[in-house]
Amino acid sequence: MSTVATDYTLAELCIVAAAEAFRHDGEVLATGIGVIPRLAASLAMKTFNPDLMMTDSESFMLSEPNPLGKRPADFQQANESWMGFSRIFDNVWSGKRHAMLGPTQIDRFGQTNTSALGGTYQQPKVMMLGARGFPGNSICHANSFFVPGHNTRIFMDGECDFVSSIGYNPARVPRGRALDDVDIRRVITNLCVMDFGGPDHQIRLLSLHPGVTVDEVQENTAYPVVVPASVPTTPAPTVEQLAIIAALDPHNQRAAQIADNPPGIRA
Amino acid sequence: MDKRLSARDAVAQIEDGMTVGIGGWGPRRKPMALVREILRSDVKDLTVVSYGGADVGLLCAAGKVKKLVFAFVSLDFIPLEPYFRQARQSGAIEVMEIDEGMMLLGLRAAAWGVPFIPTEVGLGTDVLTHNPDIKLIDSPYDDKEWVAMPALKLDVSLIHVDRADFRGVCQIAGPDHYLDDWFARAAKNTIVSCDELVDTSFFADPARAREVFWERSATSAVVEIPGGAHPSSCSPLYGFDVAHFKAYTASGKEGGIEGYLEKYLGADEAEYQRNVGGLEAIRALALPTY
Numbered sequence: 334m335s336t337v338a339t340d341y342t343l344a345e346l347c348i349v350a351a352a353e354a355f356r357h358d359g360e361v362l363a364t365g366i367g368v369i370p371r372l373a374a375s376l377a378m379k380t381f382n383p384d385l386m387m388t389d390s391e392s393f394m395l396s397e398p399n400p401l402g403k404r405p406a407d408f409q410q411a412n413e414s415w416m417g418f419s420r421i422f423d424n425v426w427s428g429k430r431h432a433m434l435g436p437t438q439i440d441r442f443g444q445t446n447t448s449a450l451g452g453t454y455q456q457p458k459v460m461m462l463g464a465r466g467f468p469g470n471s472i473c474h475a476n477s478f479f480v481p482g483h484n485t486r487i488f489m490d491g492e493c494d495f496v497s498s499i500g501y502n503p504a505r506v507p508r509g510r511a512l513d514d515v516d517i518r519r520v521i522t523n524l525c526v527m528d529f530g531g532p533d534h535q536i537r538l539l540s541l542h543p544g545v546t547v548d549e550v551q552e553n554t555a556y557p558v559v560v561p562a563s564v565p566t567t568p569a570p571t572v573e574q575l576a577i578i579a580a581l582d583p584h585n586q587r588a589a590q591i592a593d594n595p596p597g598i599r600a
Numbered sequence: 601m602d603k604r605l606s607a608r609d610a611v612a613q614i615e616d617g618m619t620v621g622i623g624g625w626g627p628r629r630k631p632m633a634l635v636r637e638i639l640r641s642d643v644k645d646l647t648v649v650s651y652g653g654a655d656v657g658l659l660c661a662a663g664k665v666k667k668l669v670f671a672f673v674s675l676d677f678i679p680l681e682p683y684f685r686q687a688r689q690s691g692a693i694e695v696m697e698i699d700e701g702m703m704l705l706g707l708r709a710a711a712w713g714v715p716f717i718p719t720e721v722g723l724g725t726d727v728l729t730h731n732p733d734i735k736l737i738d739s740p741y742d743d744k745e746w747v748a749m750p751a752l753k754l755d756v757s758l759i760h761v762d763r764a765d766f767r768g769v770c771q772i773a774g775p776d777h778y779l780d781d782w783f784a785r786a787a788k789n790t791i792v793s794c795d796e797l798v799d800t801s802f803f804a805d806p807a808r809a810r811e812v813f814w815e816r817s818a819t820s821a822v823v824e825i826p827g828g829a830h831p832s833s834c835s836p837l838y839g840f841d842v843a844h845f846k847a848y849t850a851s852g853k854e855g856g857i858e859g860y861l862e863k864y865l866g867a868d869e870a871e872y873q874r875n876v877g878g879l880e881a882i883r884a885l886a887l888p889t890y
Contacts, residue, residue: 390890392775403889417776418625422701426721444725448697449688454730456691462679463672468699469721499724507723509744515724 335571339598343523344369344587346542346597347479348578349570350526352377354477354519355431360384361474362394362421362430368401368586370433370479373521375581376574392417402584425466431475431518437461438486438493439478441536441556443500443517443529445471446493454495464497471498475516481591483522483553488536490555501534523591525550526567531559540567544599569597603768603822607869610791610821611637614646614756617666621707621752621787622650623759623780624832626676627840629772630655631760631793633828633869638664639861640868649707649752651700651778653832654848657683660693661857667694669752671703675845677888682852698727698734698749704779706752711785716748723747757787760829762811762837764794768819769803771811774835781813789820795837797824825869827882839887844876 351373355363363378363385365371371390375398378385387398389410397411416424424430436445447465451458470476476498480487492502499505501512512534520527520536524545531537537559538550543566551558570578578587588594611634614620624630635655638646645666650656652673659665661683673684687693698706705717718737722728728736728747737748759780761770770792772780784790803809828834831841831848851860866872873879 418778419704419782422704425701426719448726452689453691457688460680460685460688462674463670464697464699464725464727465672466700468723468725468727469701471725472720472723496724496726496729502724505724507720507745509742510723 335573338570338572338575341570341575341597342588343542343595343597344590345570345575345578346567347521347523347591348372348376348587349574350540350567351433351477351479351519351521352380354433354521355385356381358382358385358431358475360386360429362386362388362424364388364430364432366432366434367479368582368590369481370435371401372578372581372587373433374398376577379577379581380574388416398581400580401582401586422469425469425473428474430473431477432470433477433479435479435481436467436497438489439480439520440489440491440493440500442492442502443515443534443536444493444496444502445478445498445500446495447497448495450494464495467497468499471500471515475518477517477519477521480520480522483524483550485553485555488554488556501529524553527558535559537561538564540565542567543569543597602766603819604766604797605821605823607633607637607793607823607825610634610823611641611643613789613791613821614638614641614643616643617645618755619647619649619753621754621757621783622648622655623757623778623783624653624655624829625651625778626653626672626674627832627845628653629760629774629778629829629834630832631758631828632830632832633825633872634758634760634791634793634823635659636865636869636872639865649703649754651703652684653681654845657681660684660687662861665693667696669696669698669703671698671700675849677842678845678849682849683857686852696731698722698731702727702747702749703752704782705749707779707782707786709749709751710753711782714751716750718746719749721747722749752786754783754787755789757783757790758793759783759790760793760834762794762834763796763798763802764792764819764822765798765800765802766822767800768792768816768822769800769812770794770814770819771803771808772813773811777813784814784818790818791821791823792819793823793825793828795826795828795834797822827873827879828869830876830882833885833888835887838883838885841876841882841885
């Protein structure tokens with residue numbers, strides 16, 4: 334039995350929508366970087382995809398996701414195996430992983446940037462993290478993205494200032510490989526859910542969060558969004574899902590993830 | 601063979617222009633006391649290979665770095681490393697920016713004595729655009745192109761461990777040894793600092809012997825420096841120093857590296873530890889929750 338909730342935050346709606354990205358993954362390592370992606374992967378593992386694997390974000394694989402933040406002194410996490418960084422790379426290269434991350438730029442090809450903005454490569458205007466594991470993630474396994482503030486700086490005009498991850502750019506297809514080898518799944522934002530399933534892998538609208546219009550999504554995306562004839566509303570969380578999310582996030586870190594922590598249904 | 605050295609004598613082995621690998625990960629188990637000893641030395645023009653944190657930031661700020669080989673530089677809970685950013689944004693350093701896993705492959709290639717390891721990682725990204733020295737190759741077994749990740753040969757590696765004996769048997773008791781075993785194997789000369797120097801019999805317990813990730817022939821020098829990872833963590837002995845990292849990051853905006861070094865660095869590690877509140881305070885730092 335499940336009861337559709339009527340009172341929920343936009344963050345909670347996004348967690349539930351993002352969890353859907355992991356529904357049909359089977360037995361892969363689900364890595365959600367950041368509060369909402371991690372809660373999404375955890376919710377998926379606790380409900381419709383118990384085969385998912387997850388780490389403690391440090392060095393052990395867990396049979397049961399850890400709650401976020403400080404835990405009681407007597408808390409014992411459900412270790413399943415050691416999973417240090419070197420073993421993470423073994424897993425990445427095997428392809429049995431689905432990561433959900435939040436890059437700083439996502440261009441029309443689904444290429445992302447985590448490294449640097451503006452200026453020249455030798456002297457960027459804004460240096461960020463570096464390429465991190467994005468090159469490997471993007472060519473080895475499935476990836477989804479979470480964007481808490483959907484705007485034209487993130488979904489930007491032109492190509493990423495630094496391409497950290499391979500996307501669906503015909504000019505960059507490695508010899509002997511095909512665009513279809515790249516596996517970008519879902520893009521969840523504070524406005525909508527999208528994928529790269531349009532013609533020629535263009536970004537495509539899958540659902541609109543309650544009260545959001547197609548125009549609002551397009552205005553905040555610097556490149557064309559393919560809009561199907563009928564676009565559903567992103568499904569509301571169920572009461573049961575909200576309870577699981579609350580248990581996974583007892584310090585309510587999710588409230589700090591989207592500006593002003595708005596309600597899921599716009600006032 | 602007794603490999604014990606003072607920090608000063610160990611770091612004196614590093615010469616201008618050498619390639620130096622640094623173990624640990626971001627704010628975790630970094631050989632910071634050895635890095636500080638480099639800051640106190642005259643050595644310069646280093647090529648640094650690191651899963652970077654404040655080790656990279658400090659070396660950049662102090663003008664020790666000619667070239668940086670990196671996938672990221674971050675303090676994790678403070679995502680952007682202040683002095684690495686300044687170095688990049690002022691165009692002060694050459695870089696070889698690669699994927700985290702490519703760095704591991706490069707270290708493995710160096711450790712195994714092969715010129716490269718083939719991988720698909722990096723294809724289609726600017727990691728290749730900006731590193732024309734990383735070549736693409738044909739495979740003798742398929743029709744695809746592959747990245748030939750070159751060996752990252754290190755002159756010296758710096759690593760911090762929980763415990764070591766005088767011959768360089770090293771225990772990492774924390775939850776992850778990161779890629780430190782590959783840093784040790786990829787270097788001609790591996791300098792290890794340890795929180796505690798122990799008798800060889802310490803390792804007779806098989807559970808402890810399993811916490812040794814490279815054999816002692818891959819360790820060249822052992823330096824006993826209790827608290828030597830500060831302000832990074834050395835789990836389970838101590839966590840990272842959140843307040844110190846905040847002060848360090850704030851110095852990037854106000855006061856600059858000169859102010860930071862003036863306040864903390866000191867003439868030796870004993871003075872540094874007095875400046876940050878003492879070894880007891882370091883050992884009392886809470887372990888992080890992820």
